[in-house]
Amino acid sequence: MVYIQSIVKGIRDFLAETGQLAFFAGRFFKEVLKPPYEFRELLRQCYQMGNRSLMLVLVTGFIIGLVLTLQSRPTLIEFGAESWMPNMVGISIVREIGPVITALICAGRIASGIGAELGSMRVTEQIDAMEVSGTNPFKYLVVTRVLATTLMLPLLVIFGDIIALYGSALIEFLKGGMSFQLYFNKVFDALSFGDFIPATTKSFFFGFVIGLVGCYKGYYCKKGTAGVGKAANTAVVMASLLVFFVDFMAVFISDIFYEL
Amino acid sequence: MAKSTSQFVKLGVFVVLGSLLILVMAYMIGNDQNIFRPTFQITAVFNNVNGLQKGNNVRYSGINVGTVKDIVMEQDTSIRVYMQIQEDMLAHIKDNAVAIVGSDGLVGSMLINILPRPGQGLPVQDGDEIATISRIITQDMLSTLNVTNENAALLTADLLEVTRAMRNGSGVLSRLLYDSTMARDLHQSFHNLQVSTAKSERAIDRLNQMIEQWRLEQSALTLVMDDPEFRDQIRRVAANLDSSGQEIRQLTGRLNDLAGGLEAGEGTLGMLLKDTAMAAEIQHGLKYLDSGLVKFDQNMEALKHNWLTRGYFKKLEKEQRKAAKKQ
Numbered sequence: 001m002v003y004i005q006s007i008v009k010g011i012r013d014f015l016a017e018t019g020q021l022a023f024f025a026g027r028f029f030k031e032v033l034k035p036p037y038e039f040r041e042l043l044r045q046c047y048q049m050g051n052r053s054l055m056l057v058l059v060t061g062f063i064i065g066l067v068l069t070l071q072s073r074p075t076l077i078e079f080g081a082e083s084w085m086p087n088m089v090g091i092s093i094v095r096e097i098g099p100v101i102t103a104l105i106c107a108g109r110i111a112s113g114i115g116a117e118l119g120s121m122r123v124t125e126q127i128d129a130m131e132v133s134g135t136n137p138f139k140y141l142v143v144t145r146v147l148a149t150t151l152m153l154p155l156l157v158i159f160g161d162i163i164a165l166y167g168s169a170l171i172e173f174l175k176g177g178m179s180f181q182l183y184f185n186k187v188f189d190a191l192s193f194g195d196f197i198p199a200t201t202k203s204f205f206f207g208f209v210i211g212l213v214g215c216y217k218g219y220y221c222k223k224g225t226a227g228v229g230k231a232a233n234t235a236v237v238m239a240s241l242l243v244f245f246v247d248f249m250a251v252f253i254s255d256i257f258y259e260l
Numbered sequence: 261m262a263k264s265t266s267q268f269v270k271l272g273v274f275v276v277l278g279s280l281l282i283l284v285m286a287y288m289i290g291n292d293q294n295i296f297r298p299t300f301q302i303t304a305v306f307n308n309v310n311g312l313q314k315g316n317n318v319r320y321s322g323i324n325v326g327t328v329k330d331i332v333m334e335q336d337t338s339i340r341v342y343m344q345i346q347e348d349m350l351a352h353i354k355d356n357a358v359a360i361v362g363s364d365g366l367v368g369s370m371l372i373n374i375l376p377r378p379g380q381g382l383p384v385q386d387g388d389e390i391a392t393i394s395r396i397i398t399q400d401m402l403s404t405l406n407v408t409n410e411n412a413a414l415l416t417a418d419l420l421e422v423t424r425a426m427r428n429g430s431g432v433l434s435r436l437l438y439d440s441t442m443a444r445d446l447h448q449s450f451h452n453l454q455v456s457t458a459k460s461e462r463a464i465d466r467l468n469q470m471i472e473q474w475r476l477e478q479s480a481l482t483l484v485m486d487d488p489e490f491r492d493q494i495r496r497v498a499a500n501l502d503s504s505g506q507e508i509r510q511l512t513g514r515l516n517d518l519a520g521g522l523e524a525g526e527g528t529l530g531m532l533l534k535d536t537a538m539a540a541e542i543q544h545g546l547k548y549l550d551s552g553l554v555k556f557d558q559n560m561e562a563l564k565h566n567w568l569t570r571g572y573f574k575k576l577e578k579e580q581r582k583a584a585k586k587q
Contacts, residue, residue, distance in 0.1 A: 043267075043268055043271060044267065046271050046275070047267045047268070047270060047271040047274075050271060050274050050275070050278075051267075051270050051271055051274050054274060154278075154282070155274065155275060155278030155279070155281075155282075156278075158278055158281045158282050158285065159277075159278060159281065161285075162281055162285075184288075188288040188289055188291075188292050189292055189324075191288075191289050191292075192289060192315055193286075193289055193290070194315075195289075196285060196286065196289055200282065
C-alpha cells in the first residue's frame with residue numbers, strides 16, 4: 001500500500017513538475033514579447049553561454065570525430081566500404097551526434113550554471129529584492145538566459161559539427177590517405193537539406209529546453225544553500241533527459257516533413 | 261564598460277562566424293543539389309525506377325550534372341522522372357542520349373546515368389524527353405541465380421551418387437582408385453610403356469641414322485648423275501623401259517580382253533571353259549566315240565580275216581617288212 005502510495009505520489013509530483021515547467025515556459029513566451037527588452041543582458045548571456053562554451057564544444061567535437069572514425073574504420077574496411085566513411089560520419093554527425101553531444105555538454109555546463117546562479121540568487125533573496133525594487137526578475141534573469149541558450153546552441157552545434165568532421169577527415173587523411181577536399185566533397189555530396197534543416201531546427205529547441213530547465217530549477221530553488229546544489233544537479237539531469245525527449249520528437253516530426 | 265565591449269566584440273565574432281558556417285554549409289548542400297545555379301529540366305519515362313528518389317544524382321558520362329526533381333507515375337507501366345540539369349551541360353547533352361537507372365556502387369544510392377550515343381544529335385532543350393534503357397533489376401538476377409542454384413544442387417546430387425558408387429567399388433573409376441590389382445597392372449603397363457618408349461627411341465635413332473645414310477647415298481647418286489654419258493644411258497634405259505611398259509600394257513590389255521571374253525563364255529574356248537551343258541555333251545560324245553572305236557577295231561580285225569580283204573593286208577605287211585629291211 002505504501003509502495004502504491006509512493007508511486008502515486010511520484011506520478012503526481014511528476015505531473016506537477018511538468019505543469020509548473022509548462023507554466024514557466026508559458027510565462028517566458030508571455031514575457032519575451034513584452035517590452036522593455038533587456039538587450040544588454042541578453043548579449044552578456046549570449047557571450048557567457050556561447051563564447052565561454054565554444055572551446056569545450058570544439059574539443060569534444062574534435063575528439064568525437066576522431067573516435068567515431070577510428071572506431072568505424074575497421075568495420076568499414078572489413079566490408080570494403082572505407083570510401084563510404086565521409087558519407088557515414090558526415091550524416092551521423094550533422095543529423096544526430098553533433099546536436100545531441102553539444103546539447104548534452106551545454107546541459108552539463110549551462111543548465112547547471114544557470115540553476116546554481118539563479119538558485120543562489122533566490123536563496124540570498126536577490127530575486128525578491130529585484131521584485132521589490134520594481135525590476136521584473138523573470139524578464140531580466142529568465143528571458144535573457146533562455147533566449148541566449150536558444151540562440152547560441154545552433155551556433156555551437158555548427159562549430160561542433162565542423163570540427164568533428166575535421167577530426168574525422170584528419171584520421172582519414174592520416175590513415176587512409178584521403179585528401180581533405182575529397183573528404184568534404186563526399187560529406188556534402190551525402191548531405192541534403194533533409195539532414196541539415198531538421199538538425200539545425202532541433203538545436204534551437206535543445207537550447208530552449210536547456211535554458212528553460214536551468215532557469216526553472218534555479219528560479220524555484222528552496223531549502224537554503226543545500227537547495228542550490230540540488231537545483232544545479234536536477235537542472236542537469238532534467239535538461240539532459242529533455243534533450244533526448246526533444247530529439248525523439250524532432251526525429252519523429254522531421255520524418256513527416258523530410259524523407260529520412 | 262571596456263570589458264563588456266570586448267565581450268560583445270567576441271560575441272559578435274562568434275555569432276558572425278557561426279552564421280557564416282551555417283550559410284556555407286547550406287550553400288554547399290544546396291549547391292550539390294543545384295539549388296543555387298541555373299538549371300534546366302529534362303524528363304525520361306521508365307518502366308521501373310528501382311527505388312529512385314527525389315534528390316538522387318543524375319550523371320552524364322559519370323559526371324554529376326543534376327538531381328532528380330520529381331518522380332510521377334503516369335500510367336501503370338510508365339513512370340516519368342523529371343531531372344534538373346545544370347545549364348552549362350545544355351550544349352553537351354544531345355537529344356539522342358539515353359537515360360538508365362543505376363546505382364552508386366553495389367550498396368550505393370540509386371541514380372540516373374545519361375549516356376551519350378554515337379551519331380549526330382541536337383542539344384537537348386528545356387523540357388525535352390530523352391530515351392531510356394531498362395535496367396536488369398535485381399529480381400531478374402536473383403531468378404537467374406536461383407536457376408543456377410537449382411542446377412548446382414542437381415549436379416551436387418549427381419556427384420554425390422557418383423562418389424557413393426565409387427566408394428562402393430562399382431565402375432572403372434572406382435577400380436582405378438580402390439583396386440590394388442588394377443593399380444599393379446597399371447603400374448606394369450606404365451613400366452612396359454616406358455620400355456616400349458625407350459625401344460621406340462632407339463628405333464627412331466636407327467631410322468634417323470638410316471635416313472642420314474640414305475641422304476649421303478642420295479648425294480653420291482647426285483654426283484653420278486652429274487656424268488652426261490651415264491645420264492644418257494639412264495635416259496635410254498628409261499625410254500626402253502617406257503616402251504616396254506607400253507607394250508606390256510597393250511599385251512596386258514589384250515590378255516584382259518581375252519580373259520574377259522573367256523569369262524563371258526565367248527568363243528569356243530570360252531564355251532569349253534564356261535558352258536557346262538556343252539561340256540556334258542562333249543563328254544557324252546567322247547563316250548560314244550570310244551565305244552565306236554572299239555567296234556571299229558573289231559570290224560577291222562574282222563576285215564583282216566575276211567577272204568576278200570585278206571590279200572590287201574598281207575601285201576601291206578610285206579611292204580612294211582621290206583621298208584624295215586632297207587632301213
